[in-house]
Amino acid sequence: MTSMPPMISNIQPELNLVRHQGRQRAKKACTECRRRKRKCDGRSPCLMCSQYEYECHYEEDASLLSQPQQKRPLETDAERGEASRPSTLSEETSAHETPSPMNRGIIEPAKRRYMNQNSAVAFPNQLGVELQSAHPPRLHSFAWNCGIRPEEPGSVHAPLTQYLSWEDCRRYADVYFAIVDVQFHLFDKQKFLHKCDSFFNSGNQDLILSAVIGSVVSLGSLFSYRNGHPLESQIVRHVKDILEDSTFSRLPSIDQVNAWILRTLYLRSTTRPHLTWLASCNVMHLVEAVGLHRDLGSDLITQSIETPATEDEGHKRTFWVAWCINTIIAYEYGRTKIHFDDVDTQPTPFNDKSETGLQIRMARILPGESTNGDVVTVSKTLEGAIQKLLDMGDMNGFPALTRADLCFCLYRRLRLLKISISKEALSNILTAGHAAVEAASDLAQQGIPWFNVPGTTFQFFCVLLAIDNRDSLTKVSWVLSKLEDIVRVFDTHMANEALDTAKALMRDSLAKKRQEIALLEMPDGADTVFVNREFTPDWDTMLNPFYSGEFGFRELGV
Numbered sequence: 248m249t250s251m252p253p254m255i256s257n258i259q260p261e262l263n264l265v266r267h268q269g270r271q272r273a274k275k276a277c278t279e280c281r282r283r284k285r286k287c288d289g290r291s292p293c294l295m296c297s298q299y300e301y302e303c304h305y306e307e308d309a310s311l312l313s314q315p316q317q318k319r320p321l322e323t324d325a326e327r328g329e330a331s332r333p334s335t336l337s338e339e340t341s342a343h344e345t346p347s348p349m350n351r352g353i354i355e356p357a358k359r360r361y362m363n364q365n366s367a368v369a370f371p372n373q374l375g376v377e378l379q380s381a382h383p384p385r386l387h388s389f390a391w392n393c394g395i396r397p398e399e400p401g402s403v404h405a406p407l408t409q410y411l412s413w414e415d416c417r418r419y420a421d422v423y424f425a426i427v428d429v430q431f432h433l434f435d436k437q438k439f440l441h442k443c444d445s446f447f448n449s450g451n452q453d454l455i456l457s458a459v460i461g462s463v464v465s466l467g468s469l470f471s472y473r474n475g476h477p478l479e480s481q482i483v484r485h486v487k488d489i490l491e492d493s494t495f496s497r498l499p500s501i502d503q504v505n506a507w508i509l510r511t512l513y514l515r516s517t518t519r520p521h522l523t524w525l526a527s528c529n530v531m532h533l534v535e536a537v538g539l540h541r542d543l544g545s546d547l548i549t550q551s552i553e554t555p556a557t558e559d560e561g562h563k564r565t566f567w568v569a570w571c572i573n574t575i576i577a578y579e580y581g582r583t584k585i586h587f588d589d590v591d592t593q594p595t596p597f598n599d600k601s602e603t604g605l606q607i608r609m610a611r612i613l614p615g616e617s618t619n620g621d622v623v624t625v626s627k628t629l630e631g632a633i634q635k636l637l638d639m640g641d642m643n644g645f646p647a648l649t650r651a652d653l654c655f656c657l658y659r660r661l662r663l664l665k666i667s668i669s670k671e672a673l674s675n676i677l678t679a680g681h682a683a684v685e686a687a688s689d690l691a692q693q694g695i696p697w698f699n700v701p702g703t704t705f706q707f708f709c710v711l712l713a714i715d716n717r718d719s720l721t722k723v724s725w726v727l728s729k730l731e732d733i734v735r736v737f738d739t740h741m742a743n744e745a746l747d748t749a750k751a752l753m754r755d756s757l758a759k760k761r762q763e764i765a766l767l768e769m770p771d772g773a774d775t776v777f778v779n780r781e782f783t784p785d786w787d788t789m790l791n792p793f794y795s796g797e798f799g800f801r802e803l804g805v
Contacts (some may be wrong), residue, residue: 272413277303283504294379353386362386401494407457407485410478411464413447418465419476426470426695430645431512431568432603433505440465454489454503461486462509469516472694485762499536501565507533508569511576516698520580527573531585537567540587563596567607574610575649576657583616605639605646609653612636622664629657630672637675643686648703651683655706664714673714679709680720684729691733701737704730705745712756727753 276287281299287293292303312329313377352372353364362369375383424436443460445451461482464619468475476482481542489495490506511526534540541561570590577584612635614628636650654676663669684707687700708726711719730749734742 275305277305279303292518354531361536361541401492402488404454404485404489404613407461410481410485412611415476416443416447416460416464418660419464419471422471423463423467427466427512430602430606431572431773433508433564433568441482453493455500458486460488462506462513465513469513470695470698475482496640499533501562503536504533504537504539504565504569504638505532508565508572511572514695515576524580524582528585530569531573534566534569540590548605560596567595567597569605571607571610572611578613578653579747594675600644605642606649608639609636609650613653622666626661626664626666629661630669633657633672633675637679638767642682644690645697647683647686648697651679651703652678652699653709655710677718677722678708682711683707684726688729691736696737701730701733701742701745704733705749708749709752712752721796
């Protein structure tokens with residue numbers, strides 16, 4: 248850093264200070280503008296505070312006068328230390344962190360609508376503020392299209408009470424809170440039941456609330472397994488119709504985000520991965536639309552003092568559960584997740600030892616999908632993530648399944664690098680998989696149909712065959728027997744399909760090893776053509792859900 252040139256003695260000290268400030272490009276802003284990340288004109292009161300009727304006052308900040316020119320405010324050691332702390336940032340710290348003007352957001356609290364400050368929708372409002380308009384234009388999509396057709400009308404929805412009674416709601420809500428909400432904690436049970444009571448008994452038939460209640464009941468019915476609600480499919484359809492109705496989807500809300508989170512979990516348990524991934528992405532887009540990914544106290548510009556932007560622990564729970572679900576589904580399915588900058592450094596409202604806290608901690612361990620760097624570096628990153636997952640300690644129940652699934656995700660990526668995987672990483676994968684299969688077996692015996700009870704067991708079986716060493720092969724028969732037990736409990740096409748595929752892979756592995764043994768035993772110099780008589784599945788027949796006959800194979804000769 249170069250030292251400042253000596254001041255010329257015949258220049259007044261006040262002028263020296265002005266020149267010094269000019270070189271630093273430091274502008275003295277009032278406390279309120281600094282806290283809200285707004286441009287301050289330095290007057291008393293300033294334009295912004297006058298516009299929004301805030302109390303305008305200034306505090307002396309000597310650091311602005313002595314800060315070196317080449318060092319940005321974000322780069323000071325004190326602020327780096329504050330940013331690294333896991334606790335929530337204080338208002339004083341937030342005031343010193345200056346986000347890029349390109350990343351500043353704007354929110355309309357009355358509608359809970361968020362957008363970037365550079366949005367075409369926000370620009371007329373911002374222009375009106377700069378022009379000191381008495382009534383700046385509202386946040387509105389002026390001239391977004393020609394307007395030659397009316398907006399699509401909403402649909403008529405039968406009331407949820409047509410399918411569900413208050414007694415049934417309480418019954419299945421109890422199942423939901425005992426099983427699902429423990430792993431993905433969204434609601435306070437008593438507050439939720441109070442809303443349900445108002446919904447059923449006080450005539451508060453809000454349709455978005457109806458979608459939330461219907462989603463909770465649908466999951467409660469699903470996890471009741473054989474004792475599910477007889478009209479579960481109609482309730483699910485009721486929720487779907489409301490969430491996809493343009494009348495409601497064009498007005499996003501936090502209740503709508505919660506309903507979509509629950510629908511994503513239901514889809515994860517009942518349908519194809521593509522639809523589940525799409526739903527999880529839709530959740531994250533709604534999260535952005537209502538601004539749950541931003542800090543309302545410092546990052547956003549509040550446009551209405553009559554309806555201030557507020558955020559409670561429930562909002563933060565919604566964000567982190569949505570983020571966790573989208574991250575894990577995308578990573579497991581091999582698709583892109585919705586990414587928000589600086590999310591991984593923010594604190595969560597969950598206890599790290601709680602089931603939901605464990606889910607989020609595991610999701611945050613996952614490395615990005617970037618292909619930058621050599622294969623050795625990428626390999627070390629993936630193996631390091633496996634180690635971090637195992638360092639979380641003993642797990643049981645659903646978190647054990649999640650950890651094993653993520654270890655398998657990392658292992659599949661390691662295999663694609665075509666590089667040797669360390670023995671320690673393989674051992675960690677086997678440890679996580681063994682614990683997960685034990686947990687899956689216990690959940691199956693309890694009749695708790697978590698979506699990955701058969702899936703994790705099947706994937707571990709595939710991983711064992713792929714690792715193909717002494718430690719992995721000794722577990723193959725044990726895992727196959729556990730999978731058979733799980734299939735006997737559920738006895739569905741999906742479960743039987745996985746078991747049939749596992750047995751086919753087992754036969755193929757045995758045939759391959761017999762061929763290798765025969766090659767080793769072949770006399771030296773013998774000119775014998777070896778015929779590989781292995782069985783491969785008839786995939787078209789096996790994947791037909793209406794096929795009920797014996798499993799078909801083709802015998803191939805090589």
